[in-house]
Amino acid sequence: MNNTSQFHPDDTMLLEFSAGTLATAPSICVSAHLHFCSKCRAQLLRLDQVGSQLMSEAEPLELEEGTFDKVMANLDSSQQIPVKVDSQQNNYPFSVTKLLKNNLVSQTWKRLSSSVDVARFETGQEDFEVALHKICAGGKTPKHDHHGLEYTVVLKGSFSDENAVYREGDFLIRQPGDVHQPMGAQNGECICLSALSAPIKLTNPLGFLMKPWLRINPM
Amino acid sequence: MGMLKTESKNLANPRINGDRVAVLKSTEKRSDQWSQLLISVGETHDRQAFAKLFQHFGPLLKGFAHASRNEGWFPGLGDDLVQEVMIKVWNKAAGYNAEKASATTWIYTVARNCRIDMLRRKSNTQHLPLENEDFWHEPDEETPISLLQQKRSEDKVQSSLAQLPKEQDEILRKVYLEGKSHAEASAELGLPLGTVKSRVRLALQKMQVIVSTEAQE
Incomplete structure (x- = not known):
C-alpha cells in the first residue's frame, strides 16, 4: 500500500503492462507489485496518459447503425457501486486474492524442502508456473540456478540473499545463470509470489532430492 | 506556485x-x-x-x-x-x-x-x-500524483507527441494502438530489440513520462 519497495519492474515492463502487451504471468507479478508501490502506480498513470492520448488521436470510425440504441437500451438504471475490498483482512493484491479463491491447484501447501512450501496456481497459460512460496522463519532454501526467467514479488515478511534484503512489495527478476540462496527472515515466515519460466537447476550435489524445484508444472 | x-x-x-x-x-x-x-x-x-x-x-x-x-x-x-x-x-x-x-x-x-x-x-x-x-x-488511496502534476504531464504528453521523430512515433503506435509487444514490433520493423526499446525510452523521455536512466533503481 505504501511506498517502501526498493526493487521495481523496469520502465519497459511497466510500459508493456500499460499497453496491455505483457504476458499473463509477468502481468500478475507486476500487478502484485503495484498493489504495494505508489511510485510505480504514479509512473503507470503517466504511461496510461500516453496510451489515452494516442487513442484519442486514433482515426475515428463510424459506428454501425443501431450500436448507440443497443447500448442505450442496455443501461441499467441501478448502477453498480464498486465494492471496497477490506484491505485490513487481506493485504494481498486483488489478482492474487482471486487466484487464491478460485485457482489453487491444491488446497494444501506442498512441501518442497524442510523450509519451503509451495502452492501452485492454475492461470490458463503454459509459459510460466505461477505459485506462492512460503519460506519459514530463518529457513534456508536450496542454493539454485535458473534455467529461465523467474519473477518474484514479496507479499508478506521478508527474505534475503547474498545481495540484499527483500521486503513486502519488492519485485525481482532472476535471469538464467543467476545462482542464489534465499533465506527467510528470522522474525517470521515469508510469502512470495513467483512466476517461473523454466525449471530451476540445483547446484547442491544432493539437489536431486529436491526434485520439485526441478520441475515446471504448468497446469 | x-x-x-x-x-x-x-x-x-x-x-x-x-x-x-x-x-x-x-x-x-x-x-x-x-x-x-x-x-x-x-x-x-x-x-x-x-x-x-x-x-x-x-x-x-x-x-x-x-x-x-x-x-x-x-x-x-x-x-x-x-x-x-x-x-x-x-x-x-x-x-x-x-x-x-x-x-x-x-x-x-x-x-x-x-x-x-x-x-x-x-x-x-x-x-x-x-x-x-x-x-x-x-x-x-489518495491520488498518487496531484491533479496539477497530472494536468502538466497530460499537456506535456499531448504537445510533445506531435513533435516526436517519425520512427519513435511509429513504435509507440505499434505498442499502444496495435497492441504489439516490443519483440513483435522488433520483428515487424526488422530492428534489433534493443533499438526498439531505446526508441521507446527516448520517446517517453521526451514526453517526460520517464526520467533519464539514472532514476532506474
Whole structure:
C-alpha cells in the first residue's frame, strides 16, 4: 500500500503492462507489485496518459447503425457501486486474492524442502508456473540456478540473499545463470509470489532430492 | 506556485482536508468537458451526459479496436468493443475518481482491458481464470500524483507527441494502438530489440513520462 519497495519492474515492463502487451504471468507479478508501490502506480498513470492520448488521436470510425440504441437500451438504471475490498483482512493484491479463491491447484501447501512450501496456481497459460512460496522463519532454501526467467514479488515478511534484503512489495527478476540462496527472515515466515519460466537447476550435489524445484508444472 | 514544490497531496490541494465529496464536485478540479460528463453519469445516472460521451468516444473506440489485428480479431470486433466498453463506463462511472485520472485516460484503460479480454476470449479455448481487468484493481488511496502534476504531464504528453521523430512515433503506435509487444514490433520493423526499446525510452523521455536512466533503481 505504501511506498517502501526498493526493487521495481523496469520502465519497459511497466510500459508493456500499460499497453496491455505483457504476458499473463509477468502481468500478475507486476500487478502484485503495484498493489504495494505508489511510485510505480504514479509512473503507470503517466504511461496510461500516453496510451489515452494516442487513442484519442486514433482515426475515428463510424459506428454501425443501431450500436448507440443497443447500448442505450442496455443501461441499467441501478448502477453498480464498486465494492471496497477490506484491505485490513487481506493485504494481498486483488489478482492474487482471486487466484487464491478460485485457482489453487491444491488446497494444501506442498512441501518442497524442510523450509519451503509451495502452492501452485492454475492461470490458463503454459509459459510460466505461477505459485506462492512460503519460506519459514530463518529457513534456508536450496542454493539454485535458473534455467529461465523467474519473477518474484514479496507479499508478506521478508527474505534475503547474498545481495540484499527483500521486503513486502519488492519485485525481482532472476535471469538464467543467476545462482542464489534465499533465506527467510528470522522474525517470521515469508510469502512470495513467483512466476517461473523454466525449471530451476540445483547446484547442491544432493539437489536431486529436491526434485520439485526441478520441475515446471504448468497446469 | 509554492504548491508545486510540495510532495504532500494535502498541501497541493488544501480543500482535500475538508469534504472530499465537495472537492470532487468542484468544477475547478477537473474542468475538461468529458470528465465533467463522466462525473454526471456517476453521480446522477445522467443519460444525456452519457449520450454525449458515447458520441465522442464511440468512434474513437472503434478506431482503437481496428488498430489491433492481433490473434482473435474479427470484423465485428469494433462495434462489439464499443458496446462492451460503453456499458462498462455506465456501470462503473460511480467509481470514477476525477482526482486520479481524466475521463479520457480512465476510458482508455477500460477499453484496453476490454480489447485484450475480447481478443483472448476469441483466440483461446481454455478457460482463463484472470481477466485483464483483474490486474488493474488499485488500492483505494489518495491520488498518487496531484491533479496539477497530472494536468502538466497530460499537456506535456499531448504537445510533445506531435513533435516526436517519425520512427519513435511509429513504435509507440505499434505498442499502444496495435497492441504489439516490443519483440513483435522488433520483428515487424526488422530492428534489433534493443533499438526498439531505446526508441521507446527516448520517446517517453521526451514526453517526460520517464526520467533519464539514472532514476532506474
